[in-house]
Amino acid sequence: MIITRVRLANWKNFKKVDVNLRGRVFVVGANASGKSNFLDVFRFLRDIAKPKGGGLQQAVSSRGGISKIRCLSARKNPLVEIEVEIGELADTIPSFRYGIGIRQENKGKRRIMLDYERVWKDEVLILDRPAMISEDEADDERLTMTYLENATTNALFRDVADLFGSVSYLHLVPQLLRSVKSAEIEQPGEDFYGRNFLVRVTKTADRTRKARLNRIMKALENALPQFDALKDDKDSAGVPHLLLRLKHWRPDAGWQNEEQFSDGTIRLLGLFWSMLEGDTVLLFEEPELSLNDRIVEMLPGLLWKLQSSKGRQAILTTHSLSLLSDPGIAAEDVLLLENGVEGTEIKQASSDPEIVAMMRAGMTVGDAVLPRTAPQNVTELTL
Amino acid sequence: MNRAVNIAVEDRLSEAVLRLLLSRAKGKPIVSKSYPLSKGWQKDVGPNGYGYIKKSLPAFNAASAVTPFVILVDADNRPCPPETIKSWLEDEVQNPNLVIRIAIREVEAWLLADRSGIADFLAVPESCIPLDPSRIKDPKRYLSRLAARSRRREIREDLARAPGTRSKTGPFFSQSLQHFTKDLWDISVARLHSADLNRAILALDKI
Numbered sequence: 001m002i003i004t005r006v007r008l009a010n011w012k013n014f015k016k017v018d019v020n021l022r023g024r025v026f027v028v029g030a031n032a033s034g035k036s037n038f039l040d041v042f043r044f045l046r047d048i049a050k051p052k053g054g055g056l057q058q059a060v061s062s063r064g065g066i067s068k069i070r071c072l073s074a075r076k077n078p079l080v081e082i083e084v085e086i087g088e089l090a091d092t093i094p095s096f097r098y099g100i101g102i103r104q105e106n107k108g109k110r111r112i113m114l115d116y117e118r119v120w121k122d123e124v125l126i127l128d129r130p131a132m133i134s135e136d137e138a139d140d141e142r143l144t145m146t147y148l149e150n151a152t153t154n155a156l157f158r159d160v161a162d163l164f165g166s167v168s169y170l171h172l173v174p175q176l177l178r179s180v181k182s183a184e185i186e187q188p189g190e191d192f193y194g195r196n197f198l199v200r201v202t203k204t205a206d207r208t209r210k211a212r213l214n215r216i217m218k219a220l221e222n223a224l225p226q227f228d229a230l231k232d233d234k235d236s237a238g239v240p241h242l243l244l245r246l247k248h249w250r251p252d253a254g255w256q257n258e259e260q261f262s263d264g265t266i267r268l269l270g271l272f273w274s275m276l277e278g279d280t281v282l283l284f285e286e287p288e289l290s291l292n293d294r295i296v297e298m299l300p301g302l303l304w305k306l307q308s309s310k311g312r313q314a315i316l317t318t319h320s321l322s323l324l325s326d327p328g329i330a331a332e333d334v335l336l337l338e339n340g341v342e343g344t345e346i347k348q349a350s351s352d353p354e355i356v357a358m359m360r361a362g363m364t365v366g367d368a369v370l371p372r373t374a375p376q377n378v379t380e381l382t383l
Numbered sequence: 384m385n386r387a388v389n390i391a392v393e394d395r396l397s398e399a400v401l402r403l404l405l406s407r408a409k410g411k412p413i414v415s416k417s418y419p420l421s422k423g424w425q426k427d428v429g430p431n432g433y434g435y436i437k438k439s440l441p442a443f444n445a446a447s448a449v450t451p452f453v454i455l456v457d458a459d460n461r462p463c464p465p466e467t468i469k470s471w472l473e474d475e476v477q478n479p480n481l482v483i484r485i486a487i488r489e490v491e492a493w494l495l496a497d498r499s500g501i502a503d504f505l506a507v508p509e510s511c512i513p514l515d516p517s518r519i520k521d522p523k524r525y526l527s528r529l530a531a532r533s534r535r536r537e538i539r540e541d542l543a544r545a546p547g548t549r550s551k552t553g554p555f556f557s558q559s560l561q562h563f564t565k566d567l568w569d570i571s572v573a574r575l576h577s578a579d580l581n582r583a584i585l586a587l588d589k590i
Contacts, residue, residue, distance in 0.1 A: 024554070091547065297395075304554040308540055328556050330548035350549050359549055 029337025324366025
């Protein structure tokens with residue numbers, strides 16, 4: 001299942017959003033246009049739904065409270081609304097629709113409250129809180145929690161909870177990964193900046209891990225000219241390490257661990273690993289960083305294969321022309337963030353007649369779209 | 384010792400085709416470097432690789448004094464390839480080590496020239512493929528449309544444009560055809576159905 005449509009109101013720098021998503025989503029926009037804020041919608045839903053340490057209150061407080069979530073250009077204490085549709089394929093009738101409205105009480109305990117929580121299955125409303133649920137009327141403390149976050153209450157829409165709960169986010173920062181200490185920083189919940197990437201690798205069951213590392217090895221053989229072998233290991237303190245051997249790296253072929261890997265190697269490993277892991281929505285923050293253009297231009301094809309054969313959805317942000325130069329990327333796959341009068345607006349590139357006209361004349365989506373994300377007065381950038 | 388050559392191409396599929404042709408050429412030249420690095424280089428010269436090659440041709444001509452260069456471009460709809468090249472070189476004399484081969488229309492036509500091979504690969508009847516593929520106006524689009532009629536779902540999804548979307552080809556078009564080129568394309572058959580491919584093969588044999 002994939003997320004086929006997103007509607008937002010007052011979410012961060014988006015006042016109103018209503019876009020369709022397909023199996024591959026390329027999010028483009030100027031710096032600070034809100035690409036990461038858009039990805040954060042999916043992480044927010046994940047934080048509500050995830051089995052361990054999830055929940056609405058946690059999801060809001062880990063973002064610094066509702067004032068950090070709601071849109072600045074909105075009026076005082078507005079409703080933050082998120083609604084997503086979930087279906088087997090893009091452009092079909094969704095199997096589920098899930099929507100919530102969140103606000104903060106403006107007096108008393110100033111709790112974070114659900115204004116509503118609604119679920120549609122096959123376009124039939126199956127849950128409408130508080131309207132349908134009499135207990136909610138009697139005890140408004142119940143509205144500090146979603147039905148989504150509880151296995152008893154989400155039984156009728158478990159697929160939705162499972163999908164949200166397993167959204168994975170990859171933004172590997174090689175510098176953090178290299179630090180030996182990073183393995184000890186056990187973050188409850190998510191793997192922000194890939195700190196726990198190595199732990200994730202070593203915690204995977206032996207056979208699965210071996211199989212994945214083998215597939216990654218095959219891919220690396222083509223991507224890294226000097227690649228020889230890859231394996232994982234733990235040192236005497238039990239700290240996990242990945243070991244890599246390069247040809248020509250000393251005649252006795254020493255193994256290097258991740259502290260010695262190049263930034264590009266680490267990011268490639270992280271990318272490949274998360275592509276093989278799980279079967280759900282993958283979020284990538286600028287996967288092109290540190291990678292050779294020649295590898296970057298292959299990523300859309302790789303992601304397509306992942307999507308078509310395994311049903312995984314990939315949503316990524318990018319500034320890379322190489323990545324978007326693949327003629328197989330449809331205008332419908334690209335979400336363009338543009339600054340409007342009130343907050344950022346999002347649209348599919350296919351809804352822009354100028355872009356469509358250029359693509360019809362043979363331009364790739366990158367050439368047609370990316371100039372719009374470039375700062376217009378960059379020639380005046382001085383320090 | 385096999386001779387090292389550099390190549391310059393318009394896209395990854397042309398690169399796969401040229402690499403294969405060179406690997407079958409008599410002298411078995413070894414490809415040392417491939418230009419350009421990526422599409423990302425071409426942002427100032429238009430949507431496809433043509434501008435890049437045109438702009439760089441004097442540079443390749445100069446560098447071919449050191450290492451031979453083999454260049455493969457699509458003629459698209461330009462009238463007379465030799466004239467075009469002359470104009471690109473401006474006033475310079477073409478170095479004998481600079482080999483330029485031109486595919487009539489697009490290199491995809493050379494793949495179509497292996498009629499039974501491509502028909503098998505795409506899982507379409509061989510009768511759908513014209514006897515003289517160089518007459519096809521837009522081979523890329525032709526291939527993509529053929530793929531839409533494939534009996535195999537994977538081919539339809541990878542190579543044909545998804546219904547209702549705006550893109551020139553399917554999402555795995557180039558990679559999929561690169562795979563065909565490397566592993567399945569039979570140039571001994573293809574050269575019989577494509578005069579320009581045959582000329583290219585003969586020229587590469589001389590390197």
